[in-house]
Amino acid sequence: MLNIFDNLILGFQVATSWENILFCFIGVLIGTLIGVLPGIGPTTGIAILIPITFGMSATTAIITLAGIYYGAMYGGSTTSILINLPGESASVMTMLDGYQMAKKGRPGPALGMAALASFIAGTVAIVLLTLIAPPLASYAVSFGPPEYFALTFMGLTLVSALGGDKPLKAYISAVVGLMISCVGIDAISGVARFTMGSMSLLDGVGFIGMAIGLFAISEILVNIEEPIKQVFSDAKLGIRSLFPNLQDWKDSFGALWRGSLLGFFIGTLPGSGATLCSFIAYAVEKKLSAHPEKFGTGVIEGVAAPEGANNAAAGGAMVPLLTLGIPSGGATAVMLGALMIHGLRPGPMLFSTNPEFVWGLIASMYIGNVFLVILNMPLVGLWVKLLKVPYKVLMPLILTISATGIFATDNNVFDMWVMFFFGMVGYVMRKLDFPAAPMVLALVIGRLVEMSLRQSLTISHGDISIFFTRPISGVLTVVALLSLFSPLFRILWSRYKAPGKSLA
Amino acid sequence: MKRFGKLSLLFAVAFCIALGAANAIAASKYPEKPITVIIHAGAGGGSDIFARTMAAAIEKERILPQPLVVENKPGGSGGIAFAYVAGKKKDPYFLVTAVTSFLTTPLMGLTPVGLKDFTPVANFAFDEYMLMVNTKSKFKTAKEAIDFARANPKKVTVGGTQLGSSDSICTYLIEKAAGVQLNYVVFNGGGEVNAALLGGHIDMAVANPGEALELYKSGKVRILGVFQEKRLVGAPDIPTLKEQGINAIYVQNRGLCAPAGIPADALKTLEEAFLKYTKTEAFKKYCKDNMLTEAYMDSAAFGKFLEEWNGKYAVILKDMNLIKKK
Numbered sequence: 001m002l003n004i005f006d007n008l009i010l011g012f013q014v015a016t017s018w019e020n021i022l023f024c025f026i027g028v029l030i031g032t033l034i035g036v037l038p039g040i041g042p043t044t045g046i047a048i049l050i051p052i053t054f055g056m057s058a059t060t061a062i063i064t065l066a067g068i069y070y071g072a073m074y075g076g077s078t079t080s081i082l083i084n085l086p087g088e089s090a091s092v093m094t095m096l097d098g099y100q101m102a103k104k105g106r107p108g109p110a111l112g113m114a115a116l117a118s119f120i121a122g123t124v125a126i127v128l129l130t131l132i133a134p135p136l137a138s139y140a141v142s143f144g145p146p147e148y149f150a151l152t153f154m155g156l157t158l159v160s161a162l163g164g165d166k167p168l169k170a171y172i173s174a175v176v177g178l179m180i181s182c183v184g185i186d187a188i189s190g191v192a193r194f195t196m197g198s199m200s201l202l203d204g205v206g207f208i209g210m211a212i213g214l215f216a217i218s219e220i221l222v223n224i225e226e227p228i229k230q231v232f233s234d235a236k237l238g239i240r241s242l243f244p245n246l247q248d249w250k251d252s253f254g255a256l257w258r259g260s261l262l263g264f265f266i267g268t269l270p271g272s273g274a275t276l277c278s279f280i281a282y283a284v285e286k287k288l289s290a291h292p293e294k295f296g297t298g299v300i301e302g303v304a305a306p307e308g309a310n311n312a313a314a315g316g317a318m319v320p321l322l323t324l325g326i327p328s329g330g331a332t333a334v335m336l337g338a339l340m341i342h343g344l345r346p347g348p349m350l351f352s353t354n355p356e357f358v359w360g361l362i363a364s365m366y367i368g369n370v371f372l373v374i375l376n377m378p379l380v381g382l383w384v385k386l387l388k389v390p391y392k393v394l395m396p397l398i399l400t401i402s403a404t405g406i407f408a409t410d411n412n413v414f415d416m417w418v419m420f421f422f423g424m425v426g427y428v429m430r431k432l433d434f435p436a437a438p439m440v441l442a443l444v445i446g447r448l449v450e451m452s453l454r455q456s457l458t459i460s461h462g463d464i465s466i467f468f469t470r471p472i473s474g475v476l477t478v479v480a481l482l483s484l485f486s487p488l489f490r491i492l493w494s495r496y497k498a499p500g501k502s503l504a
Numbered sequence: 505m506k507r508f509g510k511l512s513l514l515f516a517v518a519f520c521i522a523l524g525a526a527n528a529i530a531a532s533k534y535p536e537k538p539i540t541v542i543i544h545a546g547a548g549g550g551s552d553i554f555a556r557t558m559a560a561a562i563e564k565e566r567i568l569p570q571p572l573v574v575e576n577k578p579g580g581s582g583g584i585a586f587a588y589v590a591g592k593k594k595d596p597y598f599l600v601t602a603v604t605s606f607l608t609t610p611l612m613g614l615t616p617v618g619l620k621d622f623t624p625v626a627n628f629a630f631d632e633y634m635l636m637v638n639t640k641s642k643f644k645t646a647k648e649a650i651d652f653a654r655a656n657p658k659k660v661t662v663g664g665t666q667l668g669s670s671d672s673i674c675t676y677l678i679e680k681a682a683g684v685q686l687n688y689v690v691f692n693g694g695g696e697v698n699a700a701l702l703g704g705h706i707d708m709a710v711a712n713p714g715e716a717l718e719l720y721k722s723g724k725v726r727i728l729g730v731f732q733e734k735r736l737v738g739a740p741d742i743p744t745l746k747e748q749g750i751n752a753i754y755v756q757n758r759g760l761c762a763p764a765g766i767p768a769d770a771l772k773t774l775e776e777a778f779l780k781y782t783k784t785e786a787f788k789k790y791c792k793d794n795m796l797t798e799a800y801m802d803s804a805a806f807g808k809f810l811e812e813w814n815g816k817y818a819v820i821l822k823d824m825n826l827i828k829k830k
Contacts, residue, residue: 043547047546047552047576048547050547051556054560140699141699141700141702141703142703143699143703144700144703145689145700187667187692188667190666190667190826192614199583199584199614199615200580202579202580202583203579270695270696271692271699320699324698324699324702324724325698325718325719326699327693328695330546333549333695334546334547337549337552337553341556341557345714345793346718347719347721348718348722349718349721349722410576410577410578410579411575412577451690454690455689455691458661458687458689458690459706461658461687
């Protein structure tokens with residue numbers, strides 16, 4: 001314990017040098033902007049900005065890049081809440097209740113809660129990172145293919161939680177998403193599936209293009225239909241209404257700590273990603289809530305849980321990177337590449353061979369989180385004013401910025417067509433009252449489920465008992481099956497009880 | 505006024521012709537504008553580091569009068585980048601990174617372009633490959649592992665990336681050389697393979713030194729052998745697979761190609777510049793940091809190398825059932 005304290009002091013000595021503070025600030029500022037811009041997520045943002053770190057020391061470089069990473073998690077929620085446009089993939093879940101809150105004239109508390117939840121969860125994650133990173137490394141690798149399958153399969157059964165009062169339509173939407181997730185080259189057999197000869201489809205349908213299309217573009221299309229009216233003109237924009245009130249805090253308390261822990265621990269698993277974390281946090285919150293039917297109509301827990309989770313996940317993702325040199329997702333993989341350009345190769349010995357680097361980075365994350373909350377709280381007032389911009393000006397702007405952001409990710413025009421295509425699909429879905437979130441999440445989770453299922457079965461030579469004989473995957477698989485069949489059991493039980501009653 | 509108009513038109517035409525002539529003269533002074541290097545993979549990966557290190561060094565040491573501009577075009581196992589650069593016919597201002605996928609993606613029919621659509625420019629280095637196990641594994645040597653695999657067909661699991669990748673080809677080479685059957689498990693990336701190996705979910709993994717060496721130094725993994733004729737200079741205590749009786753040799757090249765039919769003088773300029781680059785400190789450090797073997801080849805030698813391996817891959821991939829029958 002004392003040892004950790006000593007290390008942390010060493011870290012703060014490194015992190016509080018003027019250039020590290022300056023670049024930590026620049027990093028989180030750029031991160032916030034990247035999060036706000038649709039299409040460009042943390043992975044692309046870090047990749048584009050690697051060259052600016054060339055002149056820096058490795059420690060300053062990673063402090064800047066990490067700042068971009070967790071800063072983007074803060075910024076991503078802004079456009080999700082205000083204009084139903086996911087700034088990056090991990091903030092899709094924030095949209096469901098955040099945008100509804102904004103529509104009901106409470107954009108301020110939603111934004112404020114998003115920022116404060118990010119701060120609280122981010123800090124919880126760093127504390128956990130500080131205290132238990134090395135022992136956590138063995139937990140992170142204890143998840144093999146069967147455990148991933150069980151976890152993602154459980155996630156899939158929670159998709160109905162996103163459908164509001166229409167579980168059947170949510171399932172249909174999810175199944176379509178699963179079908180879309182099959183498009184692309186199949187890594188295991190090397191066969192191109194449903195690509196119709198298009199090279200751009202070999203890597204599958206782009207998640208962020210689909211999400212922006214389904215949510216934001218369809219929103220614009222719906223708005224074109226009616227005479228343009230300013231939905232938010234009646235929003236109260238006084239300074240007091242910008243912040244969550246006491247009741248909001250009471251409602252969000254449970255969501256905050258559950259979101260933080262779930263986000264952190266799932267975030268440490270290589271390959272899972274912040275999107276999965278925010279989704280599971282949201283779904284769990286809804287399952288535990290006393291009023292699950294209100295989720296999706298603008299409840300503040302629905303903002304606090306996913307925002308907390310995606311920020312905690314950014315902290316969790318540092319665990320395998322720093323302790324094993326294994327990136328847990330796209331953004332950390334790019335950071336690993338950046339470190340190698342700087343001649344530093346993270347691995348199990350990093351904590352002992354480069355303590356000033358590791359602890360400097362961890363200390364800078366404490367500082368960066370404080371910067372972010374100071375930076376973002378005043379911005380809330382500014383962002384909310386964005387809603388005063390007339391729609392006829394705002395919407396073409398959203399369209400242009402989204403298209404540019406999507407293009408910039410891989411320099412591929414095809415991704416823009418994906419966005420527009422799903423804009424039209426989303427429009428039809430709105431008309432028929434199908435929820436879009438299950439489709440988007442099925443696309444993400446579907447790939448993970450399929451990969452881990454087939455890996456597990458390759459290892460076990462086709463024997464499905466592999467999912468039940470291992471403790472973690474056994475428990476998760478049983479929970480998933482119960483969650484999937486619980487409505488059926490409930491119906492059977494009531495049928496069984498009913499005749500009994502009539503007899504008595 | 506009318507006359508003046510005609511005169512000015514004439515002048516303009518003359519000016520354009522003069523400009524064109526000037527252009528033609530300048531063309532012999534290649535390069536007169538920045539050269540774009542297309543990376544066939546995403547940022548932060550091996551090819552990205554390779555190209556960015558090179559671009560930075562060439563600009564810093566003023567090896568070429570114009571900078572190299574690096575651009576990522578990932579997707580389709582490299583196919584998108586290959587098709588894009590091949591489409592710039594005869595234009596010497598476009599280069600693309602060429603590793604294993606430069607040959608395997610066209611062979612697997614995933615992109616309409618192929619070797620004939622490119623001018624090989626230069627090769628820089630080789631990535632070595634290694635076979636490794638968790639330190640807790642019962643296999644102490646490659647021979648032990650292979651003997652076990654021979655007695656228990658398809659029981660030994662080997663982790664690697666997508667079918668058709670270097671990892672999968674290395675696994676195939678072991679199977680062929682030793683006459684055994686292994687159980688190849690596909691993961692999304694090298695990081696996930698390493699995590700699965702450390703967690704004991706797979707028995708062995710194919711990795712390149714860049715991914716494996718830190719885990720090796722810290723005692724988390726044991727390296728059973730390298731896919732090479734001779735032991736590596738950077739790691740002389742690791743045996744080759746060949747000395748253990750498994751004749752599996754494999755390297756991945758790291759080179760650059762241009763579209764087919766670029767002017768000969770431009771090719772010569774590029775070859776000279778890249779040869780100069782391979783003599784710089786920056787290049788030596790890059791190879792050392794990433795555990796690569798320096799292996800410069802000029803256009804002709806690289807072309808021959810690509811032809812030779814294209815033939816080998818065609819046989820291997822066909823045997824792995826990855827080439828579509830038409």
